[in-house]
Amino acid sequence: MAALCYFLVREFNEETDMKIAVMGAGAVGCYYGGMLARAGHDVVLIARPRHVEAIQRDGLRLDTKSFDEYLRLDASSEAGAAKNADVVLFCVKSTDTDSAALALKPYLHERTLVLSLQNGVENAERLRELLPQEVAAAVVYVAAEMAGPGHIRHHGRGELVIEPSSMSEEVARTLAAASVPTEISDNVRGALWAKLVLNCAYNALSAITQTPYGRLVQGEGVTRAMRDVVDECLAVAKADGVTIPGDVDAAVRGIAETMPNQYSSTAQDMARGKRSEIDHLNGLIVRRGEASGIPTPANRMLHVLVKLLENQAGKGEEKR
Structure with a gap:
């Protein structure tokens, strides 16, 4: 099945408005949920209480390069708010996949599509083990952050790649009409691995140094170190039988160019x-490398350093 792209064409939005629940409405969930609400869809954000309180009081502030608006939409800290949703955008951290899925399970009807908008390559498979509903994986390319309670700041991009499902074409048209470029691909596994490679190259280094991508790549020896990380990821992917689409080297360079801040x-x-997803990023490469007999020293070092920093931060919290 060839990739099918949906671009920003309003005429595609012929379906009845969907009820959409965003489970784990952080930066990614609030961006996509906000864009869909802005297009007129019934959206509920399921988020942490401080974000919910701000959204209920003031609306969701969607702060982008082309507009800065407050959007009125529902928000809740309870999974039950997803009841009768047509689509759930599942945006929780990989570390919370199991608990969030089990919290949602009683409230979803049999026809609900659960769309995993998560980092890592194993989440959709895990969701299929936990939920009877149809699950589809998505690859997310967006630069966004929570700038404050109920305030999402969008820095760039925003496209999605989703795998085929019974609702994928309808969801893709809906997203496209909400100004979210969306592609349906039969190689989402490869696309997820491509995103994993980017995350392994950038995430830990950005975290360890607390540096944005544009400045990060200017550091002495950084691009060579990233090359080592990428080479290990590609070797592990090959051993796993994964076909990664596109020009990986160009994609790695492009992150710093398109998302410098x-x-x-x-x-x-x-x-x-907060606890990070590093076990599902560089840590996953280390585990898969061990299983395949492939050395992954660069990924192992980044994983170890982030875990050490997390443990140090946790001890600091305990002392306070």
């Missing part, structure tokens, strides 16, 4: 004292 999600987590 963006800090990685791992950097944002660490800055807030």
Whole structure:
């Protein structure tokens, strides 16, 4: 099945407005949920209480390069708010996949599509083990951050690649009409691995140094170190039988060029004292490398350093 792209054409939005729940409405979830709400869809954001309180009081502030608006939409800290949703944008951290899926399970009807907008390559498979509903994986390319409670700041990009499902064409048209470029691909596994390679190259280094991508790549020896990380990822992917689409080297260079001011999600987590997804990024490469007999010293070192920093931050919290 060839890739099918949907671009920003309003005439595609012929379907009845969907009810859309965003589970784990952080930066990614608030951006896509906000864009869909702005296009007129019934959206509920399921988020942490401080974000919910701000959104209920003031609306969601969607702060982009082309507009800065407050959007009125529903928000809740309870999974039950997803009841009867047609589509769930599942945006929680990989570390929370199991608990969030089990919290949602009682409230979803049999026809709900659960669309995983998560980092890592294993989440959709895990969701299929936990939920009877149809699950589709998506690859997310967006630079965004939570600038404050209920305030999403968009730095660039925003496209999605989703895998085929019974609702994929309808969802893709809906997203495209909401100004979210969307592609349906039968190689989402390869696209997820391509995104994993980018995350492994940038996330830990951005987190360890608390540096945005544009400045990061200017550091002495950084691009060579990233090359080592990427080479290990590609070797592991090949051993796993994964076909990664496109020009990986160009994609790695392009991140710093298109998102120069963006800090990685791992950097944002660490800055807030939160547990990161590093076990599902460089840590996954280390585990898969061990299983295949492939050395991964560069990824192992980045994984170890981030874990050490996380443990140090955790001890600091305990002392306070």
